[in-house]
Amino acid sequence: MEGIRHFNSIEVARILGVNVSTVKRWTEEGKLECIKTAGGHRKFLMAHLGDYVKNYKKKHTIINLFPMEDENDLQISYRILKHDYPFLIDYVVTQALESRLEKVQQVLNGLYLGQHPLHKIYDRLITPALHRLGQMWHNDELSIIEEHFGSQTIRDSLIRLQGIISIPSEKIGRAICLNLSTELHDIALKMVANILELRGYQVYFSGQFTDIFKIEYAFEKFRPERIYLSCTWVEDLEKTQAELEKILKNCDIYNTSMYLGGQGVRLLKLDHPRIARVIDSFEDVQRY
Template structure:
């Protein structure tokens, strides 16, 4: 989502002339619309707050989420049970703006991106999947919810692209695995860490095809999500081929999902428990 000067003034708690002065001086970044109006992305606001020592208590989230006192309290008190419920209800009813505004509020309130994924989005996705399996949600509702989440993830990945890149990171799924939301989440984690150029290669990617690309673009980090397994022997073959191919170099391979079901001949991989684990491992071990 984008915001205008009046909305930003209300969120930060200043007048519009102050916003104009900050943007003119370069203190607060923005971009101009086709009509020449100042527009702001979420990262512009977050960067400004961080640089100017503004705390989360300085943020007026009613400009984002409206006068929903229960929601505002849930955000302030980290009431994840309520935030999951709110996300679920708005996703299955197609209320994308409410879902987007909630997550923008969470980011401005200094929620870590991996906590949003681990403690809100993934539990919400599980609930959606469970309700669909039980016949309580239609295919349309499930698809609609997934597409709204992907739109949110695409937006934050666009806004937080790293500029000074030192490493290349690739994310993909394997044979017949079409669950690509974890790839967008891994991309967001890489982008938030910084100095990492991300390549989201999508779903159902043959490993031998990826290895051809790896001859041209060196992979420093590889993230593979394993949710759906149609042919376990095929997946074992694919993962073992990948691990063997990078067994003698410094490429770090992350496997997330159903890794305990695999029969692997190599140990040069990191089993990822959650996105908190992924973020902290990279931050602490990859300089």
């Protein structure tokens, strides 16, 4: 349990807006899972709260993820409830640049447990926050090292959020999320993977700088119905186009549909029947 954030019954009662005795009752009824310590105390993981919200919380009721320790927490919690994305973008950018992972994560968890759809959190908060970092860097308001700390904090908070997302156990298909060999940007692809998991896909995520020399291995092993290709930075257009075509050949063999996204896609030649769609929002990742 060390290093894993957990809550006690008092904190959970505050988050869910009920009495401690109600929390106790729900754990006894099996509605809310918990871990019992050797001393008989209940400890709750974020995933336990996520499951409870998914299974029992009514749409209109309010979740308060901030432990409410000070005026500032109250303010953020209020902005979450009001869906005040412009405010939250400023807040996330400021906290990310200070590497305050816990604070960025609180916002994401608060929105998610407050039943904001994941794609909306990504389109309306995370994408604009990352674009803001890019803009600040472009305007020389940030050094590259500052930008690295900021974007890495956001990336880590997304990975932690993944820990509380309730993924369906019944799978509807298999999808590979792939970066090409010169691509370092993988945050958007990670978000695509999260949404696909939520939709019920078994996702295989390749990570940064994926050498596609043996890409047929991945097709043979995973037999994906879909492949999501991310292309933000094109260093060598000819090489990137050749990699795309090699992947498409495998799509032909394995009957796989390709979905693409990223700022570099517009540079590529995309006239192939296996290309199902170019996607530029997370809402569309959810939809198609």
